[in-house]
Amino acid sequence: MIVDCALYSDGRRRHRLDDLRVALREAEKNDGFVWIGLVEPTADEFDAIAEGFELPQLAIDDAIRAHQRPKLERYGGVTFAVVKPVHYVDHVEVVEVSELAVFLGDRFVIVVRHGETTIPAQVRAALEADREMLLHGPPAVLHGILDRAVDQYLEVTASIDEDLDEIEDQVFGDEPGHDHAERIYKLKREVQQFRRAVVPLVGPLTRLAEEEVPCVPIYARPYFRDVQDHALRAAELIEAADALLTNVLQADLAQVTVEQNRVTVQQNSDMRKISAWAAIALVPTAIAGLYGMNFDVIPGAGSPAGFWVTLAGIALVCVVLHRAFRRNRWL
Incomplete structure (x- = not known):
């Protein structure tokens, strides 16, 4: 389902468009670009877009099926990226992962959303309020999506660190000898799922920061390099959290064993x-x-x-x- 399709030129949003072919012609005519947002489209719903913008079939299949690893692929003059935004539900200690597939062309950007995330809407609102950034066209959209997704990663790592501190206090502090293995294991499983969303994204960000990528100008590389630095920091924090959970789990099991031996x-x-x-x-x-x-x-x-x-x-x-x-x- 198309949630928004608008023409942007001269750093401003012009108007919403329903005819995709007309939208692309107007973008070329006005030296602008078309920004299309979709939510969980079916193959039939995506056919008209794929035909109008000559999108690669392999990327279309990935965008429709979802459940892809974060990646960056080149198809002629089209760049295809997959990024996984995350959200941490603190009261149940669950990492909710959504998925965004982004098609980037010279005159268009298509964002396909799977799951619950407000990043596309946030980026659209932020760029529409910032004419200077919107003048950069589709690369600014891709940067905005990646930047906000990585910022979410850092927020989630901070929330997980708070839960880790609480678990450490329970294991080594007020409740020694109690079995916390179930909670630790569940959080460790969520951290593993979180890692699968973050770590694979470091490679694509490195390519955007260091290599020539279609539709991404050279002057944009420092912006992507900044996002890459934040992603590397998030990946390091995730690895540290996973290692700490492993150590805490072993310590908890050792304490439970000691307590069982004492009782015996x-x-x-x-x-x-x-x-x-x-x-x-x-x-x-x-x-x-x-x-x-x-x-x-x-x-x-x-x-x-x-x-x-x-x-x-x-x-x-x-x-x-x-x-x-x-x-x-x-x-």
């Missing part, structure tokens, strides 16, 4: 104490049980001192057992 040792100690007291209690129980049986002749039953001798024997055995267990540290 405590349980074993408790079982020894229970067993020791059960063994001591078994002596009077066994003797009382024997003397409680219905025998005609019971040893010591006919003697006045028999009862006390039996009690003394029980006490003596219990004391001996108690000291033996204490000596062996069971009690």
Whole structure:
């Protein structure tokens, strides 16, 4: 679906156009360019645009199917770029990744959006308010998209760093021994997805900053070099966050293991104490049980001192057992 199609010339937005062929002719006539924005178009919806602007079929397929790696490709006089904006949902610690496919020509720029991102609208509004930048035409649009996407990367890395600090406090601070592995693993998975959006973009930005790219003038290279520097910084922060998550996960698992071992040792100690007291209690129980049986002749039953001798024997055995267990540290 086309969300906007406008003619720009002399650093200003002229008017919205519905006929793409007319739009391209007017752009050539007025020394301007056409800027088209689409959202998740189908192959049929994209046919008219592809035919009118003679877009390469391979790039069209990538733009329609989406789920592409960030890249920069040349097709004759057309430059095709894929960039993945991101958004961090802090309360659920999820990195949401969208995708933008950009076709860049001398007289046109076509932006295809997949997923939720406001970057195309933000760039359009910013350039329409900045006549000097809009005079640079399609390269300014590409730079604006890449610059804002990379700025988002840095914002997301800052948010992830805050969550990492919180996780470290939980693992090493107020909640030692608790199992935080699930949260750490989920955040590590999101960081991996974030990395797949950022790291592959460094190569295309390097080419824009150092090589000759169709539709991108030489004077624009310093601007793309600045974006490249920010992307490299974001990539380094992501690698550092991933390494830190790995270390924190290992530390958390080690603490959980230590806590489990401590509990096991405590349980074993408790079982020894229970067993020791059960063994001591078994002596009077066994003797009382024997003397409680219905025998005609019971040893010591006919003697006045028999009862006390039996009690003394029980006490003596219990004391001996108690000291033996204490000596062996069971009690």
